[in-house]
Amino acid sequence: MRFVIKHEINGRIRVHLIQKTMSFQQADTLLYYLHSKKFVTYVKVYERTADVTIGYVGARSTIIAMLRQFQYENVIVPSGVLATSGRELNAQYQEKLMRKVFVRIGGKFLLPPPIRTVYIVLKAGKYIFRGLKSLIHWKIEVAVLDATAIGVSVLRNDISTASSIMFLLGIGELLEEWTHKKSVDDLARSMSLNVKRVWLVRGDQEILVLPDQIKVNDCVVVHMGNVIPFDGVVVSGEAMVNQASLTGESVPIRKVEGGYVYAGTVLEEGELTIEVKAVGNSTKFEKIVAMIEESEKLKSKLEGKAEHLADKLVPYTLAGTALTYLCTRSITKALSVLMVDFSCALKLAMPIAVLSAIREASLYDITVKGGKYLEAVAEATTIVFDKTGTLTKAKPTVIDVISFNNENEDELLRVAACLEEHFPHSMAKAVVDAARKKGLEHKEMHSKVDYIVAHGISSFINNKKVVIGSYHFIFEDENCKIPDGCEAKFASLSDEYSYLYLAIEQELAAVICIEDPLREEAAAVINSLRQTGIDNVVMMTGDSEKTAKAIARKVGVDKYYSEVLPEDKANFIEHEKARGRKVIMIGDGINDSPALSAADVGIAISDGAELAREIADITIAADNLFEIVTLKLISNGLMKRIGKNYRLIVGFNTVLILCGVGGIIQPTTSALLHNTSTLAISLKSMQNLLT
Template sequence: MKCNILHESPNRLRVHLHCARMSLHEADLLEYYLRSVDGVTEVTVYDRTQDAVVRYTGQRSAVIGALASFSFAKAEAMELVPEHTSRALNREFEDKLAMTVMRRIFSKLFLPAPITTAMALYRSVKYIREGLTALWHGELSVAVLDATAVTVSMVRGDFSTAGSVMFMLRLGEILEEWTHKKSVADLAGAMSLNVDKVWLQRGDTEVLVPIGDVQLGDRMLVRTGSLIPLDGQVVSGEAMVNQASITGESMPVVKRPGSPVYAGTVAEEGQCVVEVQKVQGSGRYDRIVRMIEESEKLKSTTEDKAARLADRLVPYTLGGTVLTYLLTRNVTKMLAVLMVDFSCALKLSMPIAVLSAMRECSSYHISVKGGRFLEAVAQADTVVFDKTGTLTYAVPTVQDVVPFGGHDAQEMLRLAACLEEHYPHSMATAVVEEAKRRGLSHEEYHSQVQYIVAHGISSMVNGEKTLIGSAHFVFEDEGCTIPAGEQERFDALPTQYSHLYLCLAGQLAAVICIHDPLRAEAKDAIRALHDCGIRKVVMMTGDNRRTAACVAEEVGVDEFHAEVLPEDKADFIRRERSAGHTVIMIGDGVNDSPALSEADAGIAISTGAAIAREISDITITSEDLFQLVTLRRISQSLMDRIHRNYRFIVGFNLGLILLGVAGILPPTTSALLHNASTLGISLKSMTDLLPEPEAAATVPERSGE
């Protein structure tokens, strides 16, 4: 598409597209198209002027080339734009704000007094009705104060003050609704599905197909730890399904033949076959929005206390108003008290501060499901890490396959890949990828596989029981043995690797040695967490003690626990919380799910298992552990902001009341200053907590670089 460069500075372009007009959807197409260009870091599209501002770190020629080849049809075909964006929502509330302000200016400048009086009387009906409704239900709420202030002003004939009060209240309502809906939309988008392929049952075989190719009536296989990507009905099997992301239920629900299952839920245990009843775009987003809007997770404890305090202060404000009149017999001084209350600012600025912090987290690729979890992160003194896929990279690699009992290493790897490809775990992925790298095809020649959480996989191959998993699983639980005369080879296995044990008919057939390298930033990230006030960092892993000890020493954790089961992790967190500690758990696998649920704030790495992401309270979509430090600093800054807001609101409004009672400030001025301060502190609460230089400082230089 033809475009002109309007302005250019280092790593920044402002361009104008030559098109008659640009719809909101076309603006989204352009924005997400440019975001997909390598090196582009930020894109802002202005649909009204057909302009776009592009910031980049890569080659200028790549951005220019992308603009030259752009077309709306091409971008539409690339399917880059998510199902829901916030552009239309922002436009709706921008227009509401602009129209409200312009109507106010027009009426003040051009309309005669009789007309503005009539308009004030008409608009007051809403506030008076809400106040009377609250009284009818026995509630002394902010609505009563608003109605009283408007009514008293109009009874005195001060319609200008009444109009000003209602104008400020309307602005506050728009801002509150806008911020809330925007935050809900962002959260719903963060919780949307990210599933590319699905296993389908075709006759006696299983086929992995792109999710876009799934048709109504297809039969989809769901196993332990799998996210259910489409709505359907169970036709065989049985599974415990976690539906928290849809219904808010904390306990998993049993799904048997005939039971409905919903897109976005996760199988915690068991497996089943689901007949697809709705393909993509079946309304999951809207269900998530409703769930979030109804969920108490949006409120932190501090925010909830502020809301309750605001309601408790209303009777005192009314009492102060009456007392002022009784002592002074001065209606003007009485109104000065009535026009100022603490409730509006408390109820508006606190939620905005929390929701704005959640929005800021998303800009750092951190998805937070509720304000209370930010509060928990700010207060945390203990952090528990899983090892595999968390302190180590989520992409371990197979270093060696050591055969036993005369088996062929290639054949054993082929068999292991055939079993492991069904399960979402980094170790399983490593085995599958190594088989692929060696060109080993692994057709389905086993019977139904069974996944035992935190242990391994059991199946039947050519009539023989086949197991793959941990040493505890195959040797202790299943009683497998090492072939005669090969104990020495077994004892000589390299200790620097993690091991997967493959057994056939009760005997060890192969050991797959997996290199699970530590994240480059792990040591420095843990040191930074200590610097942020974390008292104790703990590593818990199901790996053997020797490997765990080496990792613990290298990364600098305060203590470690090896060869633990999922329930051991959860028990440890439960004990820490009982001792009065606030605990964060960071994990990525199916076996981390109980611990993630038990912690004050469960944090999942996005590259991990679906069930970990769904159960967690916070998801880190970046693979850099320093995002934990950023999250901690945002959380601490949020708590500081909330406390500053509280002190300012109480101090400033108390000062206005005292000045009004003293006769220094008239009611109109008190109302103006009160509402202006409420709006000002709310707008301030919408700003970022971490300035760019400070945000950059959250990622210190890596040691040894």
């Protein structure tokens, strides 16, 4: 690629690409390519000017070489990235905004007054029609107020005021529509499928492949706790499927042979083999967009309150206009009240503030599924942490495999990995990664795998029952025994590690030692959360009392609970809610799903189990726990902004009405100041809460 350097400082460079034009697809391809480089920290691609700004770490020469090597046709972009980037949407609305401003200026200075008057009168018809339509349905809403203000201005031959009102209303509507669509699309993109591998059925084997390799009529296997990657027909198996992301149904649906399943739904229990009927990501994206736009649950209480209050205030504004005329017999003073209303600003600024906060959260890799959850985070006083993969690092590591049946440790690790690779949990990933690093490949040598949530896995290998899981599962549920003569060896196991126990034919075969180091930022995060309004920090884990106590002491939680089951976490949260407290739950595993559902706000770690991410209301990235603090600060800031908007709207518009009734300002000035303030508050609401 040919380019010239326009500007650079240490760690930041701006270049201009030598090409006539840059399409939206080319811009998104280049953006994806640059983002994929580890040493690139920031990228902005300007398709209009073919400029690129890059932030980076490391040597400048690396960036130059990377840009020289780049060719659009050589970059393979995942399906759905280009189709759902949002770049074209932004360009369309920027053009609409500029066009509206140019038409306003051009019409004012270029059109002869008679033609301009006819144009404005015809344009006013649209607003008057909306008002009449509302009245026909026996609704006195904002549309009636707008129609009255514009209609009266036209009847008084005050064409300038009517034009100003319509222009400012049009700008406000355009900004609201743009912000809404962009926020919804951003949210839908973050909720869209991000399946990295799928199990393809080939003969008698299941092969792990990339989603792009799947074609229509291929058969794929979906195991418990995973997202269904494609639309398709069930050809074998039985399972309970959570379809809440598409239908809003809270109860899982039973799927059997012949049933149809949809991409993006989650398999909660069981296992299915699916014949793929549709591939690609665009259909799923469109379904999610429709779900978001139609779902009332996404609106915060304050947002809904603003909408209802806006419409409720309309009759009072009309009554105030009539009363002012009756008392003063002055049409001018009555119009001053009519031209100013509280509802317009309330109805416009509040949704924009909420959607902008959701957009801002996405900049920090935080996915929020609706304004309702930001409000709940702001009100929350209790936060419950799962330990593994949350307070501890998301990638635990296998340190050792201790054999208890005299078999080779690598062979025992291979058996464990063969079972664990089917289930998305951080401990399971640690076992699979350890086997992969040692080159311990295997064929599927077991029968059907049964996963018992929060306990372990059970299967048969060579007609022998094999189980792997927690101490409770192996020794209490399955009644396995320690081999004779190995009691002292078992008792000498260190307390510093977490353990997975592998048993064959009711006898302990191996103990897998897993190091699950504490996140460096965990203690600082908990301290920061207390400063944002959280006064009860709780840790709940299935680990032993010793391990839980040590972690709790290091991070500084208020309470901790060890050896808990999924239902214990959910019951604790229900108890806290019964006491009138708002509760946040943070987890990453399938076993955290009941608690995530029970909490006022469920937050999942992005690289945790797909079921947890699907059920959660908010998802955060796995690499930095401080995102929880960022989320809390954004939520608190949003509530402060909404309160400030309320006070500003009510105060400013009250002053305008009093000035109009007192004859201090004319209706035209009132309308201009009112609409300008509405626009200014809306634009202010679009700004980032964190600077």
